[in-house]
Amino acid sequence: xxxxxxxxxxxAPGEPAGIERSVAALMEGCxxxxxxxxxxxxxxxxxxxxxxxxxPLRSLVLPRPIMGKHIREALDHPAPVVxxxxxxxxxxxxxxxxxxxALWGLGYxxxxxxxxxSVLMVHKIRKDDLFEDxxxxxxxxxxxxxxxxxxxxxxxxxxxxxxxxxxxxxSPVRPVPAPERELLRRRAPVRIVSRAEPYKGLxxxxxxxxxxxxxxxxxxxxxxxxxYWQGMQSDVIEACQRAARARPEVVRLLPxxxxxxxxxxxxxxxxxxxxxxxxxxxxxxxxxxxxxxxxVAGFSLGNLPYLIGAAGPLVPLQQGYRALWDQxxxxxxxxxxxxxxxxxxxxxxxxxxPEQAVATLLAHGQEAPNAAVRTHTR
Numbered sequence: 066x067x068x069x070x071x072x073x074x075x076x077a078p079g080e081p082a083g084i085e086r087s088v089a090a091l092m093e094g095c096x097x098x099x100x101x102x103x104x105x106x107x108x109x110x111x112x113x114x115x116x117x118x119x120x121p122l123r124s125l126v127l128p129r130p131i132m133g134k135h136i137r138e139a140l141d142h143p144a145p146v147v148x149x150x151x152x153x154x155x156x157x158x159x160x161x162x163x164x165x166x167a168l169w170g171l172g173y174x175x176x177x178x179x180x181x182x183s184v185l186m187v188h189k190i191r192k193d194d195l196f197e198d199x200x201x202x203x204x205x206x207x208x209x210x211x212x213x214x215x216x217x218x219x220x221x222x223x224x225x226x227x228x229x230x231x232x233x234x235x236s237p238v239r240p241v242p243a244p245e246r247e248l249l250r251r252r253a254p255v256r257i258v259s260r261a262e263p264y265k266g267l268x269x270x271x272x273x274x275x276x277x278x279x280x281x282x283x284x285x286x287x288x289x290x291x292x293y294w295q296g297m298q299s300d301v302i303e304a305c306q307r308a309a310r311a312r313p314e315v316v317r318l319l320p321x322x323x324x325x326x327x328x329x330x331x332x333x334x335x336x337x338x339x340x341x342x343x344x345x346x347x348x349x350x351x352x353x354x355x356x357x358x359x360x361v362a363g364f365s366l367g368n369l370p371y372l373i374g375a376a377g378p379l380v381p382l383q384q385g386y387r388a389l390w391d392q393x394x395x396x397x398x399x400x401x402x403x404x405x406x407x408x409x410x411x412x413x414x415x416x417x418x419p420e421q422a423v424a425t426l427l428a429h430g431q432e433a434p435n436a437a438v439r440t441h442t443r
Contacts, residue, residue: 067100067427068158072150072172073165075105075131078115081260081287081321083349084188084234087209089324090233091426092118094419103157105150105171107131107406109290118269124149129391130298131291132427136168143174161427163207167191167199169291175202184426186230189346190216205429210347212368216333232347233422237329240358240411243404247334249359250403254281256334256359258327258350260289261298266386268301268342271316273386278394281388285330287321292421335397336390338389339363342382348372352417353412360403362393376410 071088078089088104096103108121110128124145127135140146150171154162155178163184164172170186173195177183186204190196190213199293200206200222207230208214218224241249259265267284274282286297286305311314325401327350331337337354339345344367351361351372360377363369370379378392396402 067093068103068163069100069423069427070103070105070154070157070159071165072105072162072170074125074136074169075289075291076104076106076119076165076438077112077290077373078119079321079323080290082289082291083347084165084169085289086235086324087186087188087232087347087348090235090419091163091423093235094233094421094423097420098423102325103159105153107136110291112345120153121410122146122149122153129290130288130381132293132295133168137184139190140174143322147169147174147176150174151178154178158238163426164199164203167193167195172199172202175199176348177202180264187227189213190220190222192220207309207426207429211371212344213346227352228425230422230425230429231417232349232352233419234328234352234356234414234417235324235419236353236356238356238415239332239409240356240407241332243407246358246404246407247400249333250400251335251396253333253335254283255283255336255338256331257340258285258322258331258353260287261301262293263297263301264343265301266342266343268304269342270338270340270386270389271305271312273390274308274315275387276396278312278390280315280335282316282399283319283334284309284317285319285359289353311345318337328357331359334359336360336377338393339369339370340386340389341367343367345369355414356417358407358410360396360406360410362389362396364389373415375408376406376413400434403404 092102104119106121107127161182162168162177165186167173172185184205187208188288206227209232255335280364293299309318331354339351354361359374362378364382365379378396380388380392
């Protein structure tokens with residue numbers, strides 16, 4: 066048995082965000098393979114750890130919701146945090162530590178002891194010194210999608226030794242049977258699951274809803290434990306509420322739900338919509354929809370085209386949200402096209418298993434090209 070640690074300051078069970086769900090899947094994969102997972106997080110006053118697998122850092126106390134500036138301010142003098150990370154990794158006999166982000170996962174600190182393999186998981190290409198420091202400090206760099214790998218190469222980064230490890234699904238692939246899927250095509254609502262972030266484009270999507278649209282639209286909208294500026298999430302929720310009030314006979318906003326309930330919720334939909342107007346670097350929600358055979362509609366940018374393939378309609382971003390609704394309407398009215406998409410959907414994600422992700426991580430970690438020449442920074 067190996068002890069594998071994951072560092073993400075915002076992690077908490079059920080946190081409605083894709084990166085947190087990806088960490089939960091890696092932890093699940095560790096357990097299935099007989100390994101012991103740990104998560105290192107920030108200490109959030111009033112929010113105690115709910116699992117012995119979660120270790121809050123006593124030297125890093127942050128408010129909720131966390132903003133990037135809070136982390137930078139708290140790490141103005143990082144020595145106590147580095148010392149505590151070293152101690153925990155030593156005491157817990159950790160063999161591999163995965164920094165889930167350069168900043169939010171403390172990858173830039175280069176805090177792994179020399180005999181602990183250090184992995185940087187890349188969920189976003191950052192354009193700052195922190196990202197360069199995190200890459201230099203890691204034995205292995207693992208982007209979570211082909212899209213990110215291509216973006217990194219296009220940005221001039223040397224990705225020849227990087228190893229792709231896609232996000233895994235927490236729940237098994239269980240497509241809805243074809244007869245039930247036909248009923249869903251005819252009558253079921255469009256269902257969307259998202260955290261409250263402006264770039265998800267939810268308010269814009271609702272504002273563009275055609276007057277002729279009569280099928281129910283149900284949106285699970287959740288606040289996460291982080292935001293990019295103060296009040297960001299409440300602003301998004303208020304904008305979505307205003308848009309929903311304009312069509313109360315069609316649109317319903319729903320509260321957050323547990324991670325493992327999301328696939329079942331999406332299984333009861335005719336389709337889901339990914340309305341992000343900035344590129345999704347993976348898109349967990351789309352993968353969860355595909356796992357139950359629910360087609361996905363969205364804009365043809367980011368990782369979405371790579372992920373869904375022919376499992377739903379995509380439109381160019383410049384055509385806008387009205388075109389997205391129009392394409393979705395045509396798609397739902399075409400049973401041949403719809404069922405072809407529903408059949409291919411599960412195959413797009415069938416290999417995204419937690420144990421496969423962890424096995425790949427460990428296999429590549431043992432052959433990490435930088436293991437003997439790690440450069441610690443800061």
